[in-house]
Amino acid sequence: MSTTTGKAAESAKVQAGPGTAKSPAAGPKGSRMRGKPRLGVQNMAGWLFSTPFLVLFLVFMAVPIIATLVMSFTDFGLRNVTHPLDANFIGFENYTKLFSDEKFLKSLFNTAYFVVIGVPLTIFLGLLVAVLLNNGIDRARTFFRVGFYAPVVTTIVAVAVVWRFVLDPSDGLVAGLFSEVGLTAPDFLGSETLAMPSMIAMAVWRNVGTVMVLFIAGLQAIPTEVREAARLDGAGVWQEFKGITVPLLRPTMLYATVITTIGYLNVFEEPFVMTQGGPSDSTLTVSLNMYREGFNFFHMGYASAMAYVLFVVIMGITVLQLRLLKDNTK
């Protein structure tokens, strides 16, 4: 095998680390340093080297996160951009308002729809492609790998141009295929029922590459001896896959599922560039809704509350996933 794959396997181990090692989710025990930290010159150097990161983290992450939390309990609006101290604390009003806001509930539903269909599809296709690339194709493997990974690193604007062409109901690629067999293509992005599946298709296409890379790494981390032993025992391809590949890939699967779910719960770009949430809010996701409330209408307090609801949802689902999927590994 070439050196690149060797490196990939190595970095794969690093990537798969959180899952394979005793897992940070179970608690940081395994990774914590032994012994008490001592203040001293060495430690000063450590702090010194981490200062750039810490400053950036504080300014661009910690402070905004806290500010957003504070803001979510106020009626912060346009006026308060120049007079922030005039904003009033209104307790949980933003939060209670959210749950009677039809638009928000719809965006929550849309996001759930996106995740429930999108995540399994992405994981399944990512695994499929990874297994095929790992076993099936010997030649042109790199070519295919790059091909599947290319969408991940392509900017969404370029992607949008391509997908608009693919989905255009009058002279797009899909419309062409439909007319080949004498059918009229549906208006994918203009129809309330089809717009969301179209977004999902786009997102899956864009994200299969990421998941594929994770799985390839995971697959290559499986020791060949185990496979050989299984084969000697007379295991067929399917048995080998079921008995060895799948169980040993569990940690990777867990990691891939968690990051894909988090990504999809935050989905913003696809509807933003393709439909702006339309038609009739059928592709309005929580993130897009939040963006519009915040930056189009300047309901900053309300948008912040939305951000925190989304945050709690994401955290809840992630914890749940870690619990469920991890228990299965035992």
Next chain:
Amino acid sequence: MPRTARTASTGIGIAVVLALGLTACGSSGGDNVAADKKQTLTVWAMGAEGEKLADVAKVYEKANPNITIKVTPVGWDVAHQKLVSAAAAGSMPDVAQMGGSYMGEFSELGVLEPVDTKIFQEKDFFPAGWQQGEVDGQAYGVPWYVDTRVLYYRTDLAKQAGITKAPTDWKEMRDLATAYQKKADTKWGLSIQPSGLDTVQNFYSFLYSAGGEIVNDKGEAVIDSPEAVKALKEYGSYFDKGLSNKSVQPGYDVVKDFGNGRVPMFFGGPWHVTLLNEGQPQLTGKWAVANVPSDKASVSMAGGSSLVISKDSEHKAAATEFIKYLTDTKGQADWYKRTKDLPANTAAWTSGDLADDADLQIFKKQMDTAKSSPSLSNWTEITDKVDQAIAKVTQGKASAEDALKTAQSQIEGLVK
């Protein structure tokens, strides 16, 4: 993908931090430097104007050696956010270009200097241009250029469809759209937007021509008026009859489809003249502009930009001089030559190209009656409700009456 949502919340956060940290030091009006002292003016202008303005600034600097002008071109897509951040940070430029839709917001933010109406007079400008810079009767912006939408149509295809004159009312426009589709084999009859942000801009031509409004002079929501219902019915009928495309994605460029004949008619602004001349040269002589087809009257929307002075600026006197130079008759004619932006100053229309060109006279006539949107700080949110009503009708989800009734009650809650 998770990055974007994080950016959004980070953005909101940064806004607060900036606001909390920086307003304290930026707000005191400061001393004003006399116009004839040596000084540097900072100017922000958007899009193409930002680039062209630098040339004008050079000319101005030659005539006024004590002034240095630093022009920063700002992209339209980021203009709003940049200006809001600047307002929050108390670092607004001395002079900024502002669209009419921003005016309500920024006057509410309290960062704009009222216009000296002894120097800049309402009567010199198109009424709609002046109104754009006005909030609650107080002028904050001097009209720089104006735009309005007129009807662009393909004359060659119209001839093919057996029609030789421009449509003047709704019925003629509908007939022309149908004839295009039936006899000239075009894909669509008229390009109007079915849904999405700012669909309302297409709808204005119908709404205003029928005599309707979203919010009236008294600040009351009136979008469920019989005139508005009639306008929305007419608008929706183009989609019912398949004359207009129900699926238009963000970023759609009508110029290309106008060029290849798929779309023979659309409502466009003055900039489309340049876009068509430069982008579709094969079309020369095959298209024309006409005033918005009328119902009660032919009334289009007015847009354009004004020039504002920051309240915190220390160079207000010099800024006023510079704006005077840009908006007087000579400066406006010069600006037209450079950009093809329509002068806001009516006197500039009496000489050269502006007086002779028949197409331009169409724009001038449209501009005389054009209506600008009220300068309300939450106008984006208000029009969003109208956008939703339009979407419901064009997608066949609700009748014009029902959709506008919903919009009416929502907008009533917003205008208070």
